[in-house]
Amino acid sequence: MGSELLYLENPYSTECESKATFVEFTDLVVDRSMFHPTFDGQPNDKGEVVIEGRSYPINDSWWDGKWVHLMSFDTYPQDVVGKTVLQKIDWNIRYIHMRFRTALFILAGLAFRDLGSGSRLSQTYDDQAWIDVNLDELTEEMVKSLEAKANEIVAQKLSVTNRVLTKEEFQQNADLTAFSKGKVPDLENTRICEIPGLPPQPDMGTQVKNTGEVGKINIKTSLVKGKINKRLTITLS
Numbered sequence: 001m002g003s004e005l006l007y008l009e010n011p012y013s014t015e016c017e018s019k020a021t022f023v024e025f026t027d028l029v030v031d032r033s034m035f036h037p038t039f040d041g042q043p044n045d046k047g048e049v050v051i052e053g054r055s056y057p058i059n060d061s062w063w064d065g066k067w068v069h070l071m072s073f074d075t076y077p078q079d080v081v082g083k084t085v086l087q088k089i090d091w092n093i094r095y096i097h098m099r100f101r102t103a104l105f106i107l108a109g110l111a112f113r114d115l116g117s118g119s120r121l122s123q124t125y126d127d128q129a130w131i132d133v134n135l136d137e138l139t140e141e142m143v144k145s146l147e148a149k150a151n152e153i154v155a156q157k158l159s160v161t162n163r164v165l166t167k168e169e170f171q172q173n174a175d176l177t178a179f180s181k182g183k184v185p186d187l188e189n190t191r192i193c194e195i196p197g198l199p200p201q202p203d204m205g206t207q208v209k210n211t212g213e214v215g216k217i218n219i220k221t222s223l224v225k226g227k228i229n230k231r232l233t234i235t236l237s
Contacts (some may be wrong), residue, residue, distance in 0.1 A: 001066070002066035003029070003030060003031060003032060003033045003063075003067045003068040004031065004032035004033070005035045005068070006031060006032050006033060006034050007033065007034055007035065007045070007206055008162075008191065008204075008206070011206035011207065012018070012209075013034065014088060014089050014091050014094070015032070015034065015086065015087060015088050015089075016032060016034040016083055016084070016086075016087050016098050017084050017086055017087075017167045018030040018031055018032045018033065018034075018080050018082060018083075018087060019082065019083070020051075020080045020082065020083055020085050021067070021081065021159070022067070022081060023076050023077075023078055023080050023081055023177070024213075025075050025076070025078075025236055026056075026071055026072045026073070026074065026075055026076065026087070027069050027070075027076075028049065028070045028071075028072065028076050028080070029067045029068075029069050029070075030066065030068060030070060030085065030087070031165070033061070033063040033068035033070070033087070034070065034087045034088075034089055035047065035058060035070055035087060035089060036061070036094070036097070036202070036205070036206055037062045037069070038060070038062055038201040039062075039063055039139050039160045039204060039205070040123060040203075040204045040207070041104075041121065041122045041205070042097055042101055042124050042205040043060070043097065043125065043126075044058075044060055044061040044126060045061065045079060045090065045093060045094050045097075045208065046058060046059070046089070046090045046093050046224075047087065047088050047089035047090045048087075048088050049070055049076075049084075049085050049086065049087055049088075050085065050087075051080055051083070052077070052083075053075060053144070056076060056160055056208075057072060057073050057074070057155075058070050058071065058072055058188070059071060059072065059073050063221055064233065067109045067140065070087070074204050085107070090152040092106060092207040093126060094206065096126055096127075096210075096236075097124050097126075097205075097206065097215050098206045098213075099207045099208055099213060099215060099236055100116055100124040100125075100128075100129040100209055100234070100236065101124055101129075101205050101206065101215050102160055102195075102207045102208045102211065102213070102214050103150070103214050103234055103236060104122045104129055104234070105160075105195065105198075105201055105203070105207070105218070106130050106150045106153050106154070106195065106198065106211065106217070107119075107131055107146060107150055107219075107232065107234070108122070108131060109195060109198030109199050110134075110146055110149050110150060110153075110198065111131075111133045111146065111202065112179055112194065112199055113197075113198060113199060114145075114146075114149070115135060115142065115146075117133045117134050118133075118134045118181055119131055119132060119133055119134070120132040120133075120134055122207075122225040126166070127183075128150065128233055128234065128235050129210065129233070129234050130231050130232060130233040130234065131216070131231070131232050131234075132231050132232075133230055133232065134230070135230060137227055138229075138230055139226040139228060140221065140225050140228060143219055143221050143228055143232065144230075145231075146219065147217060147218070149219055150164060150217045150219075151216060152158045152196075153195070153197070153211050154210065154211045154212060154214045154215070154216065154217060155212070156192065156205045156212075157211060158192075158195055158196045158197070158210060158211030159195075159196065159209070159210050159212060160193065160195055160207045160208060160209060160211060160212045161193075161194050162192060162193055162194070162203065162207070163190055163191075163192050163194070164189045164190070164191050164192070165189065165190050165192055166188065166189055167184060167185075167187065167189075167190070170184055170185065170189045170190050173186055173200070175199050175200055176192070176199075176200050176201075176202070177199070178199070179199045180202065182210055185202060190202050191203055191204055193207055195211065214236065215223075215237055216234040216236065216237045217219055217234055217236060218231075218234060218235045218236070218237060219232050219233070219234050220233045220234070221233075222233065
């Protein structure tokens with residue numbers, strides 16, 4: 001039992017009704033959430049919650065492992081538990097996060113497929129995103145190659161799909177275990193993102209439907225003692 005994660009079921013949906021299950025001043029917990037919380041390198045959605053005709057702007061949302069908490073600038077009515085509330089997300093912010101996240105998954109997949117490199121961390125913002133790759137050396141030529149191949153995948157407008165695997169199915173999937181370096185998530189079920197031609201990757205964020213929606217991927221690099229920093233920062237155009 002916990003908040004139903006509607007943003008995973010349909011990341012293109014922008015509104016939903018839900019029931020309030022807990023409230024404490026500016027903290028509201030709901031039984032189903034359209035808001036993506038800050039999690040797995042993706043920042044929280046912004047938007048508003050409407051309660052009995054009044055709007056409460058959402059500046060933060062977080063997941064406690066079970067419930068999604070919607071944090072407002074304003075204090076919620078303290079008698080809201082059990083009542084229906086309307087959630088509305090800011091689509092422009094959601095969509096740029098979706099585009100950046102898919103771009104990062106493309107780069108992570110290419111780095112693993114073509115360079116044998118895992119990816120340590122990634123983070124999405126409203127205007128840029130970055131990913132750390134695990135390589136002893138990364139040259140300008142390698143970066144240019146990654147960027148060109150990533151934009152080829154964008155131009156192909158490939159489908160981006162998700163499915164859920166049990167822990168046993170995850171362990172039996174050679175591509176997943178290789179990408180994850182044998183680390184199986186300690187979860188009963190794991191959501192997987194798949195892009196044709198790239199290795200499947202565990203995913204708990206929102207993605208676009210096809211790679212064509214990402215736009216052109218631009219990789220910015222910096223030199224450290226004659227080598228490229230292992231953190232690749234990207235913008236989209």
